[in-house]
Amino acid sequence: MSPRPQDFVALYARLAMPVTDEDCGLRCGPYNEGGVPFCCDPRHAIPTAYQEEWAYLQAHTDLWRLWEDDDPEEIRRLWEEIPRYQVPIVCRGVVHCQREFRSLVCRAFPFFPYISRQNELLGLTYYWQYEDRCWVISHLGRVRPDFRQAMLDVYRTLFAWYPQERETFRHQSTMMRRVFGRRHREIPLLHRDGFMYLLHPRTEALRPVDPSSLPKHGVYALAAMLPFEDE
Numbered sequence: 036m037s038p039r040p041q042d043f044v045a046l047y048a049r050l051a052m053p054v055t056d057e058d059c060g061l062r063c064g065p066y067n068e069g070g071v072p073f074c075c076d077p078r079h080a081i082p083t084a085y086q087e088e089w090a091y092l093q094a095h096t097d098l099w100r101l102w103e104d105d106d107p108e109e110i111r112r113l114w115e116e117i118p119r120y121q122v123p124i125v126c127r128g129v130v131h132c133q134r135e136f137r138s139l140v141c142r143a144f145p146f147f148p149y150i151s152r153q154n155e156l157l158g159l160t161y162y163w164q165y166e167d168r169c170w171v172i173s174h175l176g177r178v179r180p181d182f183r184q185a186m187l188d189v190y191r192t193l194f195a196w197y198p199q200e201r202e203t204f205r206h207q208s209t210m211m212r213r214v215f216g217r218r219h220r221e222i223p224l225l226h227r228d229g230f231m232y233l234l235h236p237r238t239e240a241l242r243p244v245d246p247s248s249l250p251k252h253g254v255y256a257l258a259a260m261l262p263f264e265d266e
């Protein structure tokens with residue numbers, strides 16, 4: 036079943052809450068040029084929108100435009116990477132953000148739905164490439180439980196609308212198992228049951244974990260060694 040542009044209104048309403056109670060952009064922004072949160076900076080992350088979502092956004096806001104680049108090779112590379120049912124977009128900048136018109140990809144960052152080898156949606160994990168920059172990844176215990184449930188609900192709907200999207204995240208989960216396997220690391224999983232686990236990349240065995248015991252990364256690992264971590 037293909038969605039209509041207005042069907043995205045319900046998904047936006049379902050995933051309207053922030054990822055954490057604190058404004059995580061204020062936590063990571065100071066570490067990026069210009070104080071811009073990393074996921075709002077196209078030098079670090081280029082969001083995408085589903086084709087019908089893009090039609091909805093174009094009709095209701097001037098916040099977004101299609102992504103462009105001076106380098107034809109870069110344009111070709113990115114369009115090849117993105118599924119046909121999505122388009123790359125950029126916003127007018129963090130100071131112009133209209134929260135009600137944030138794309139689903141913006142709302143979900145830094146997480147993606149983890150699909151097991153048995154093709155089961157187990158929960159959420161994160162884009163590990165951002166471990167060094169994203170404050171949330173170093174503070175998984177701060178993720179709001181209602182965000183976790185809402186994101187899973189939204190992706191169940193998206194998988195029904197775009198069956199290929201489930202395959203995309205199945206592949207992404209496979210890639211994460213490979214990368215973490217090579218690094219002899221377990222995968223942090225915000226399970227759909229509401230608890231947090233470490234998942235073994237080869238067997239997918241789950242080990243309950245206290246999120247506050249998970250390692251911090253990048254500058255957040257350094258900050259954690261200071262007497263007042265949040266200063």
Ligand code: SF4
Pocket residue numbers: 054059060061062063064072073074075144145168169170171172
């Ligand atoms: S999700 Fe991560 S990168 Fe984006 S604003 Fe929050 S801490 Fe920064």
